[in-house]
Amino acid sequence: MAKEIKVPQIGDGVESATVSEILVAEGDKIEKDQSVIAVESDKASVEVPSSAAGTIKEIKISEGDEVEVGQVIILLEDSDDGDEEAEDNKETSEEESEDTDDDDEKQSDKKKKKVEEEKSEDSKDSADDEDEDSDEDDEGEEEKESENDESESEDEDKKEKKKSGKSSGKSTGAGIQASPGTRRLARELGVDLSEMAEEISGKISEKDVKEFAKGGNQKSTKLASVSLPDFEKWGSVEREPLNNIRKATAKNVTASWQSVPHVFQFDEADITDIQQYLEANQDKAEKAGGKLTITALLTKIVASALVRFPKFNASVDMENQEMILKNYVNIGIAVATEKGLLVPVIKNADKKSIIEIAAELTNIAEKARDGKLSKEDMEGANFSISNLGGIGGTNFTPIVPAPQSGILGISRSAKKPVYIEDEFKPREILPLSLSYDHRLIDGADGAAFINWITQALEDPYKALLGA
Known part of the structure; x- marks a missing residue:
């Protein structure tokens, strides 16, 4: 069974880097701690070692790709480890099955209890029924709104993942720790949660979003931008992506210029x-x-x-x-x-x-x-x-x-x-x-x-x- 080689923690505050060179090829036999790729971040260039030995089955990235910490970059073919993993998966599956049975029993008990409560409520007078209906309507609206928020958040996550072409989601999509209400507030205030995730560890609160929107977060490196005209109206143009060093320089000098008199x-x-x-x-x-x-x-x-x-x-x-x-x-x-x-x-x-x-x-x-x-x-x-x-x-x-x-x-x-x-x-x-x-x-x-x-x-x- 294939074993995954993932991008390790490159350094403090470094969550992504660009693949500058692939040092191995499919079919190669490699040793543990052997360098497999070289990556370049805004801080330095480093070589990424393999966390295990084996034969390379598949290389899942190419030179020039941006990779994130925890992303799978190489699959190794290792039958011995594969048997152990299969056994572990089997045990895990059995444990999950037992947990599922327990959950089903609990759900059944809850349903029975709910039916008995509903029958008891039928004996109340009509005035109570009206009040009850009103409360249920309010609760239903709140649940519906919450579901809509979660749905919007999930849609937003999917769009961000699709745009970035990555599934690990460190600073975008589901990787961002924020409640549906916080996400909605961020959209209303025009705040990019992915930028906040680079500065705030843990769950982002509504207070964090408000302070970020007001410029209260001095660590913010959001770049001021202007609307660009259509330059092709006056002739041909070429676009070239900024490298990691240039992107870091742009963020840092902008933050310094905005915060330092x-x-x-x-x-x-x-x-x-x-x-x-x-x-x-x-x-x-x-x-x-x-x-x-x-x-x-x-x-x-x-x-x-x-x-x-x-x-x-x-x-x-x-x-x-x-x-x-x-x-x-x-x-x-x-x-x-x-x-x-x-x-x-x-x-x-x-x-x-x-x-x-x-x-x-x-x-x-x-x-x-x-x-x-x-x-x-x-x-x-x-x-x-x-x-x-x-x-x-x-x-x-x-x-x-x-x-x-x-x-x-x-x-x-x-x-x-x-x-x-x-x-x-x-x-x-x-x-x-x-x-x-x-x-x-x-x-x-x-x-x-x-x-x-x-x-x-x-x-x-x-x-x-x-x-």
């Missing part, structure tokens, strides 16, 4: 002298397996700044009206890949040397471009750095990745004439852009933060000494 601050740093420092120490970084860059140096400088300015290392909790100050310094580094932007995290950056940071940056950048970042590699950032200097531009305004409170943007440096000691001298000037959450940080704090970073860039030892 942004302030943008700009400054310029003279990095003429610090470039000499980078060149002089490049050999040390290469021996450690990295490359000493302005990003590596700024990661160390920003780590020191976050210790000095703790609000930039904090998060705001509006629900409890609190500021969460963190006693660790983790910095996210934006990395551009062919599939989109990924932000791996340098953990405990304040406790690492510039050489250690340089080596780690090189490693995580390679993993990001190869699609090998794990969930842990991308979690826990308190502040982020985005460097577009290798591409160009004089300044930009990066979006704060909530629940972080700030992000530093780096643009391309350029030689500029700077008036020093009664004459103009050519100096290498680096533009910096700071975005921060105004709920936690005021303009004076923002100016002080970026000014300290600028001074640290102009003095290579400032950050190291913690001055």
Whole structure:
């Protein structure tokens, strides 16, 4: 009898992923824990192992398909296990049969009791009968309405399943835990329960729906949309689906932009002298397996700044009206890949040397471009750095990745004439852009933060000494 291989839990909060590669073929003999497919989520690419050994009878998915946790992807032919399963099914069937007989007896007793009660009710006067009929009518209407609600919910579930082409239903259809009344309210308010199911574990209540509709659920990532015209009126068009990374980016930046009141601050740093420092120490970084860059140096400088300015290392909790100050310094580094932007995290950056940071940056950048970042590699950032200097531009305004409170943007440096000691001298000037959450940080704090970073860039030892 065939044994089912299902998609395991890929990671916290990851309920679906796209099949990027099928590593086996029908007829192959595989061992337990052997990788059978590779999947890609918005967080990382991972290989899915087989939960059992056997011969592959059928592969039920194709490359490019989106699969959900618990979905059957492969059938294995395994006669020994099949006999055991058949025996288990037989025992289960016998138990269910016994339960059914017990249920039938109970139902028969209930029917007899109901008949006796109805006969007793016939002896009441006509006034009682009228009241009784009225009550029964009300109850009948309520039961009918409930049945209609359930019918509508079932129809809705079927439509959602048909639309998605899946039967496991994690965030759609019957997989959503909500009463008929809650579903009806969601339809009336225009709330998508599948989006709520991504944020709320357990049963969704009417209160949850109302708060979601009012925008009270700050975790909501529902995208604002506009009505699109028929673009084909002016020429031919092509449609291309968004990959998982791009979909996640769209949701996250929209949520951040809608929930964080942004302030943008700009400054310029003279990095003429610090470039000499980078060149002089490049050999040390290469021996450690990295490359000493302005990003590596700024990661160390920003780590020191976050210790000095703790609000930039904090998060705001509006629900409890609190500021969460963190006693660790983790910095996210934006990395551009062919599939989109990924932000791996340098953990405990304040406790690492510039050489250690340089080596780690090189490693995580390679993993990001190869699609090998794990969930842990991308979690826990308190502040982020985005460097577009290798591409160009004089300044930009990066979006704060909530629940972080700030992000530093780096643009391309350029030689500029700077008036020093009664004459103009050519100096290498680096533009910096700071975005921060105004709920936690005021303009004076923002100016002080970026000014300290600028001074640290102009003095290579400032950050190291913690001055």
